Amino acid sequence: MTTTTLRPPVRRPAGPPRASHRSDRLWKASPLTWFGLVLGVILSLFPFYWMIVIASRTNDAANSWPPPFLPGGKLGDNIQRVLANGDANIVKGLLNSFLVSGTITVATVFFGSLAGFAFAKLRFRGKNALLLIILASMMVPIQLGVLPLYILMAKLEWLNTMPSVTVPFLIGGFGIFMMRQYAEQAVPNELIEAARVDGCSTWRVYWHVVAPALRPAAAVLGLLTFMEQWNQFFWPFVVLADPANPTVQISLRSLNTAYFADNSQIFAGTLIATLPLFVVFVLFGRQIIGGIMEGAVKS
Amino acid sequence: MSLDLHAVAPPDHGPERGARPAHRRPTSLTRLDLKYSPYLYVLPFFVIFAVFSAYPIAYTVWIALTDRSPLNATISFVGLDNFVELITDDPQFWNAVVNTFGMFLLSTVPQLLLALVLANALNRKLRAQTFFRMAIAMPIITSTAVVALIFSMIYAKEFGLVNWVLDTVGLDPIDWRANRFASWFAISTMVDWRWVGYNALIYLAAMQSISKDMYEAASLDGASRRRQFWSITVPQLRPTIIFTLIISTIGGLQLFTEPLLFTSGSGGLSGGSEGQFQTITMYLLDVMNQRFRWGYAGAVALVLFLLIALMSTVNYLLARRISSDK
Amino acid sequence: MSVPIRRRRFAAIALASVAVLATATACGDDSSDSGSSSDGPVNLVVDVFGDQGFGYDDLYKQYEAEHPNVKITERGKGLGLGDYNTRLTQQITAGSGAGDVVALEEGTIVQFYAQADKFVNLADHGANDLKGNFLPWKWEQGSTPDGKVLGLGTDVGSMAVCYRSDLFKAAGLPTDREQVGALWPTWDQFIAAGQKFAAADKKHKFVDSATNFYNVVLMQTAGQGTGYTYYDKSNKLVIGENPDVQASYNLTAKMIAAGLSNNLQSFSNEWNAGFKNGTFATIACPAWMTGVIKGQAGDAAAGKWDIAKAPGNGGNWGGSFLAVPKSSKHAKEAAELVKFLTSSKGQTEAFKKLGNLPSSPQALADPAVVDATNDYFSKAPIGKIFGTGASELKPVYLGPKNNAVRTAVENSLRAVEQGKSAEEQWQAALKNGEAAGK
Secondary structure, eight states, rough: OOGOOOOSOOOSSSSSSOHHHHHHHHTBHHHHHHHHHHHHHHHHHHHHHHHHHHTTTTTTHHHHHHHSSSSOHHHHHHHHHHHHHHOOHHHHHHHHHHHHHHHHHHHHHHHHHHHHHHHHOOTTTHHHHHHHHHHHHHTTTTTGGHHHHHHHHHHHEEEEEEEHHHGGSSSOHHHHHHHHHHHHHHHHHHHHHHHHHHTTHHHHIIIIIIHHHHHHHHHHHHHHHHHHHTOOOOOHHOOOOOOOOOOOHHHHHHHSSSOOOHHHHHHHHHHHHHHHHHHHHHHHHHHHHHHHHHHHOOO | OOHHHHHHSSSSGGOOTTTOOOOSSOHHHHHHHHHHHHHHHHHHHHHHHIIIIIHHHHHHHHHHHHHOOEEEEEEEEBBTHHHHHHHHOOOOHHHHOOOOOOHHHHHHHHHHHHHHHHHHHSBHHHHHHHHHHHHHHHHSSSSSHHHHHHHHHTTTTOHHHHHHHHHHTTTTOTTTTTTTTHHHHHHHHHHHHHHHHHHHHHHHHHTSSSSSHHHHHHTTOOOOOHHHHIIIHHHHHHHHHHHHHHHHHHHTOOOOOHHHHHHSOGGGOOOTTTSTTOOHHHHHIIIIIOOOHHHHHHHHHHHHHHHHHHHHHHHHHHHHHHHHHH | OOOHHHHHHHHHHHHHHHHHHHHHOSSSGGGSSSSSSSSOOEEEEEEOTTTTSSSOOHHHHHHHHHHHHEEEEEEEEEHHHHHHHHHHHHHHTTTTTTOSSEEEHHHHHHHHHHTGBBBBOGGGGGGGGGGGGHHHHHHHTTBBSSSSSSEEOOOOOEEEEEEEEEHHTTTOOOOOHHHHHHHOHHHHHHHHHHHHHHHHSSSSESOHHHHHHHHHHHHHHHHHHHHSBBBBTTBBTHHHHHHHHHHHHHHHHHHHTTTTOOOTTSHHHHHHHHHTTTTTEEEEOHHHHHHHHHHHHOOOGGGTTTEEOOHHHHHHOOOOOEEEEETTTTTTHOOOOOOOOTTTHHHHHHHHHHHHHHEEEEHSSSHHHTTOTTTTTTTOOHHHHHHHHHHGOOOOOOOTTTTHHHHHHHHHHHHHTEEEEEEEHHHHHHHHHHHOOO
């Protein structure tokens, strides 16, 4: 699987190829290209825009014909109503989501880099078999074991608490795999050998040699993990029955199932729930995109 | 345990397959470190996996062989009855299989094609590269729940945006949930909206590693851009395409939240009035939570897993074959 | 040797970090852990469903004032019945996670008969003395066939038709509720009235959704006929054999064929929008529906809605019970709270709050109920409309997987609304219903 390896960390800068006059012409964007790109961007961003439109209208306006196309002046109003909505508890949901996603992110980066290092650079019996299990685990839908898992949570007395949505996800196959792929190329064997010769234990090799080299990939893994966990819906919905203690996605569900569905409030809620990731995306967009492009390559 | 045996084996037992040339005589502590710390490092995953994945799966296998249900006072062993019924006598299950694969195809093919085209455009010399990349990748920050909410309104029958557009251009509005193909289309656009940009970036990465000389040579030979795209870019990208196909397969066969939330109100698990967009995962939860046939649900879950494993294996073999072709 | 030590140390570290995580992230209230001694403060969790819950807020305050050691937390406001029931089933089966008091809906309580051993038998807490506080059929529904008292009744649905008098007027139909009721002594006449409406008003539909009316018709027909719906009283699936089911289906199909339905799925966003935009003229109206209409249609529609007698004769749709799961650590206190909330006084209070019709004959005779009018519904005498006949109702037996089978039939009707053949969909309903109830 040739292309599925990570690119070495040192690359030529992305972007158009530097080259001769002729290739400049060859790589010029045609009007059609521009049109396609702009259309793609519009389609990509429109739902966000529309989220804002609905979130800033009254509910009646949101359900009117023709549908509204411009933002109204009720955004603050709607957000206030969502924040005050006693059924949704979205503030608590945000806090819980930060806590859960943050914990999982830290654990995934740590355990993932540790195991990735082991799989990439250490030799041990059964390595390939274990790696295969990790790969296979990525194919297992959580729905498969949802019933026993629920009973297990009940026995642990974790129902309705955050450990039930945190502990099972502390480290997953993807994190290990991504770090393994990166470690294979980013950490030269000679460096490890040299450290060994100096008498470093495996742990010190990891801590002083490997971990620093993995930092770029770790940042990307962390961002992707945080986003994925923030957006978890299925499992939290099963175990978090107490609306007083939700994650943010469960708060959204509470808003939506309320019999008197209030679209402007729901959309204000989705706005609030998406905002943290939006901020993350704006701040770290380059890294995330770099990460997707490098970790293109997760199998 | 064999591991312990090795630990106390004399050093002249012969070099281990993986032993490194030692530059100085290792202390026993170092040897132990070399031998065991890899296991320690991968242990956290396997602990979590064993407790929260393997055990529930094993338990599911057991349940699938019984008639367990909260409505049954006693549980009896029924052997493979659940599987036999599922395979031979359950049109709803097969309907769900058809829907799942149908939506998988309907979303994946345009998704990957659009991603290819977008990536090709992004691979040109452009101003504001970063802006374009970020803009098309932005949908991945939304949760599936949010996507489903937004698109449910866009595809609403009465006040939906799409029907308004149809109405404006003089076409009849469509009841997006009533018609099988319309519902598949609507759900596929949700999936695609979220993933096209992501896949485009993956393709872009692969495109950037294609040698520019090939294109220059082709253009000297008078090949048009379209021609270059199909005869240089796409073949070069084949392994990457296979890779995205595998990822899409795993996700596509587990499709759940979008079609579930596409029905607003009660009865979402039915996936439409005639089950026209009920996926396998929805059927699984339908059997488990509405019909309370937990044993049977276990069988559905296992068959779903087998399907995913099968499809992934097929894709993997395909990928291997294609990359070794080159 | 150092390896085991190292391993053990690692295990210790791992355990410690898990423990730290667990404590760091344990935000749930450990309400039920506070020990079972009754002298300490007791926190009771009440699980309900529906947008406004059960209208118990004032009753909680009152109970807490009378029992200073008790604190009550309610969960589930805003949760739909389907989600609620799924979750409750998991909690009951797992023996953990459910509230100290849980609401069981009419259509789902039978499902829990099979798990009666997971619930406190309220007879052990003196419930049998309260038998006279409940309509006989309601009491019967709340008890298992072998005589355990699973739950005590909260409300009954009863039945009426809510209608938009302004739309009726514009279409040339009578608007006075007596005259409107006289318009449709039977369901066939209801459809005829609908056709008259449809001829005069092309913009609005006569009914919100066929499935709502189907449920009402079925419960009414079965109440006067076999006394059961999809399952007979021995829990045998009889969807194909019970004439009441097919008769109700056919009547509903006729309603759809006449073009009366707005085709809105109950409790969907579009249904909600339908109230706001006033796209339909009538809706099948158990007592609890009045609260839904008021909440959905909002102040703008105040005074436009009114309530008339339902076609046919009486009937019931919906209504709930309160039960105490065995997992409760405060079973005694929880049972006391159930008795308080389901007392005739408690039921009267809930009626005043949300309009849920009491299941207690005493409450039904209470002037506060009998003479109640609802301002939102043009001062309709809801106590009389819903209360009359509630006490003479014959119970309808609902089988264990009632909701799953019902969903199958509703789906078929929805397909008919979407233009499919009624006969073919009846076959589909039989097939899917059989599968769902298996």
